[in-house]
Amino acid sequence: MKSISTLVFLAIVTALSSPVLSQSATWGQCGGIGWTGATTCVAGTQCVVLNDYYFQCQPGAASTSAPAPTSTVAAPPTGTGSPPTGSLPPAGVLTQVTNFGPNPNNVGMFVYRPATLPSKPPLIVAIHECTASAQIYFSSTQYATLANTHGFIVIYPDAPRSGKCFDVNTPQTLSHNGGGDSQGIASMVTFAIANYGVDPSRVFVTGTSSGAMMTNVMAGSYPELFAAASAYSGVPFGCFAGPNAWNSQCSTGELIQTAQQWGNEVRAAYPGYTGSRPKMMLWHGTADTTLAYPNYGEEIKEWTNVLGVSQTATTTALNNPQSAYTKTTYGDVVVGYSAAGVGHTVPVHETMDLAWFGIA
Structure with a gap:
């Protein structure tokens, strides 16, 4: 079998x-x-x-068509009231959620929600690096604290394997509804929309290192779910593709392709998809020896091609947002931050993420 x-x-x-x-x-x-x-x-x-x-x-059984949507799960509420409370996790604590939908690799789902939420709260998916965990990323970043102020929900996926890296290399994870870690995380999002009243037009994804690589994967494999992404020290979608969890050609910055080739990898993840795609914010340190700096330029190539803007920056700002950082923008859909002298990884800039996401 x-x-x-x-x-x-x-x-x-x-x-x-x-x-x-x-x-x-x-x-x-x-x-x-x-x-x-x-x-x-x-x-x-x-x-x-x-x-x-x-x-x-x-x-099981023969080929069948989809039944009409039922009313067993309430549609996201509208207005200025509160989201449904019966299925929400406890407020103010990180809570593990199970049985949230297709999850072939058994990725863990941990949720933080503040005591007060708008009727259709935004959602941020915050993805940890290798050797870390959902709990560590919850504690080491400020997304939960900011959620208390700005009224959004945070999902922290937890990698299921011993090294705590996410699957960013298999054909399953690099394909829409193909399986892998990406499908488990996508199920978390659809579960939150259905059960927590999340605004489906205000779902965002971010992550560091392996989490940044998975951020690129989610943006490529499930573009319909996300409005924007922010990736800290990652690699392009598809760069790690192959039989092994670690791809040395990619990690050393030696996998160089044209913008069209990178864009084709993203488009192949969801054949025939013509809907909107998330805008991308990309961060990388010039002294990164784990996921080498050339990957930053390859990410820029990939997402400018996918999102249909020029690879030539429309604006360049030195010392932005801080000394030794250079900001480049590509239309209004791609922005990059190159951090001179910074290694692996670039520190998370949570308030800038929220501004990029339109939350604050």
Whole structure:
């Protein structure tokens, strides 16, 4: 019997080689509120309702179409009241949430929410580096503290493997609804939208090192979920692709491609997708010896191509936001911060993230 990972991989190959995506592959999305893709599953699978925002093709029975969304999960509320409280985690503490949807690699979900929230709160997904954890990133960054002031929810994914790095290399994670860590994190987002009243148009992602690499992965594999991203000391989407968790060619800054080649990698993650994509803020230190500085330029190439703006900076500002940092902007959708003399990693600038996200 083929393993689930093998079935997922075969489904990805089939999807990428098909000129028209008329059916969702095994473990792929087949419906839900706002879903505009295929609503029929391949033979041998059925469309299962996980929540109003996410239906999935799961093995069993014949090819079926998506059922109409039910009213079992309330749509995000409107107005100036409070979000639904029955399913919200306790306020003011980091809480682990389980059974939140498809999660093939068992990525942990930890949530922080302040005592007071608007009716449709924003959501920030904050992703930790290797050797760290959701709890460490919660404690070492200021997102939770700022959530108390500005009224947003924070999800801290927790890497499931011993080294605490995220899967940023497999074909599953680098493909929309293909599996891997990225699908687990995407499920956290759709769960929060369905159960916490999160505004689906105000969902953001950020991370450091491995978390920055995963930030690029989420922006590429699940562009429909995020409005903006901020990546601290990462690499381009697809740079680590391959059979091994660590890619030395990429980490040393020797994987150089054209902007079009990088952009094609992102577009191949979600064939046929024509919707909006997140704007990108990228940070990197010139003295980084873990994920070498050339990766910063490759990220700029990739996202300017994907977002349709020139690789030539429209503005350059020295000593911004602080001494030895140089800010470059590319239209209004890509901004980069090059930190002279800074190694791995660039310190997190939480208030600037919130400004980029439009929260504060």
